[in-house]
Amino acid sequence: METKLLTTPYKGTTDTYPQDMLTKNFIFDTWKTVAQRFGFEEYDTPLIEETALYVAKSGEEIANTQLYNFTDKGGREIAIRPEMTPSLARMIAAKKNELTLPLKWFNVGKYYRYEKPQRGRRREFVQLNIDILGIPTLEAELEIFQYILAVMEEFKAPKETYEIRVNSRYLLDYLFKDILKLSDEKKGKVGRAIDNYLKLGKDAFVEYLKELELTEKQIKNVLEFLTWTLEDLKKIQDKSQGAAQLIELFAKIDELGLTNLRFEPSIMRG
Numbered sequence: 542m543e544t545k546l547l548t549t550p551y552k553g554t555t556d557t558y559p560q561d562m563l564t565k566n567f568i569f570d571t572w573k574t575v576a577q578r579f580g581f582e583e584y585d586t587p588l589i590e591e592t593a594l595y596v597a598k599s600g601e602e603i604a605n606t607q608l609y610n611f612t613d614k615g616g617r618e619i620a621i622r623p624e625m626t627p628s629l630a631r632m633i634a635a636k637k638n639e640l641t642l643p644l645k646w647f648n649v650g651k652y653y654r655y656e657k658p659q660r661g662r663r664r665e666f667v668q669l670n671i672d673i674l675g676i677p678t679l680e681a682e683l684e685i686f687q688y689i690l691a692v693m694e695e696f697k698a699p700k701e702t703y704e705i706r707v708n709s710r711y712l713l714d715y716l717f718k719d720i721l722k723l724s725d726e727k728k729g730k731v732g733r734a735i736d737n738y739l740k741l742g743k744d745a746f747v748e749y750l751k752e753l754e755l756t757e758k759q760i761k762n763v764l765e766f767l768t769w770t771l772e773d774l775k776k777i778q779d780k781s782q783g784a785a786q787l788i789e790l791f792a793k794i795d796e797l798g799l800t801n802l803r804f805e806p807s808i809m810r811g
Contacts, residue, residue, distance in 0.1 A: 553656075553664025565667075569649050571695045572669050579688050581647040581671060586628035588651070592618040598627035607654040621653045625670040633674065642675025679790050686799060693801075706805035707790070712774075712783025713809065716766050719780070721759050731755070731763070736809035738767060769806050 550556050557565060573583065592610045595603065603623050610620035622628060625648060633640065648670045658664060671688060673681040689705055713735075717728045734741075734749050741749065743764075750760045771791055774784040787804060794802050 551664075553658040555663065555665070569667070571692060572649055573647070575688060575692050575695060576647040576671060579645070579684065579691070581645045581688075584629075584632070584646050584648055585650060586622070586625070586632065586648075589619050589621055590628055590631075592620040594627045594631060595620050595623065598630060599624060603654065607656050609653050609655050622650075623652055623654045625650065625652070625668070629670070629672065643681075644672075644674040646674070647671040679786065679793060682790060683793055683797065683799075686794070686802060687797075690799065690801065700801055704801045704803050706803055706808050707787070708805055708808035709783035709787050711786060712781060712806070715777070715781040715783055716763075720762050720766070721755075727753060727755075732809055735763070735767070735807055738807045767806050769804075771804050774804075 576583070592608070595608055595610075599608075607623055608620050609623070610618065613619050629646070633644075649667065650670070651665060651667055653665055655664060656662070671685065673684060686705060693703060713732070717723045717731065721731070723731060730753050731750070734746060734753070738746050747760060747764070750763060755763070771788060774781075774788055778785040778788055791802070791804065
């Protein structure tokens with residue numbers, strides 16, 4: 542019996558015809574050209590890695606539910622990369638005695654995650670990774686912001702059409718540990734809730750926090766946190782490393798005259 546092959550690509554992926562490649566290449570070439578102008582060097586890693594790398598280094602959601610993994614013909618557990626950070630860490634660890642910090646590296650590559658395809662989110666995606674390693678001060682963050690703004694200038698994007706939203710992991714740690722006093726298990730769940738706050742809307746967000754068995758006081762504290770501004774951070778800068786760093790960061794942003802940057806407490810990943 543002859544099997545009829547589909548003409549459509551695998552679910553969550555897309556074919557790119559020549560006319561679309563022109564657009565893609567313009568975007569990717571702009572990313573690369575500006576990165577090199579800023580002194581970043583390009584690198585790459587294999588599309589497949591040992592599954593253990595992602596189990597150890599990626600978040601629970603990625604490792605348990607979104608990983609494309611399989612056993613190869615040699616009996617090795619292999620996964621298709623869902624993100625770059627674990628591979629980058631592996632590369633750095635492999636040559637830690639040969640590399641001189643700081644490093645400024647970038648990559649434009651394809652990644653795969655087994656998740657429900659939706660608008661603007663597929664199982665296959667291209668991502669720009671741009672990293673500065675070995676600089677503990679805020680100058681690294683400032684340079685990344687300047688890079689992003691330079692890319693948007695190359696795209697001739699009107700300033701009123703975009704903004705860079707900034708938060709701090711240290712500030713979120715202060716929320717979880719000092720204000721809410723959450724267990725490690727609940728930190729992850731509340732973090733995912735905050736990550737989806739803008740999509741859920743306030744009512745659905747509150748219901749979800751109730752399902753997580755947060756108290757009324759804890760829910761009130763989370764909602765207050767999500768309204769914080771830089772002025773609110775000044776009240777706790779002696780208690781929170783994240784608050785102090787954000788205040789310093791935005792002061793330097795103002796000194797440099799950088800625009801289109803805003804503190805946003807609901808940002809979980811940057």
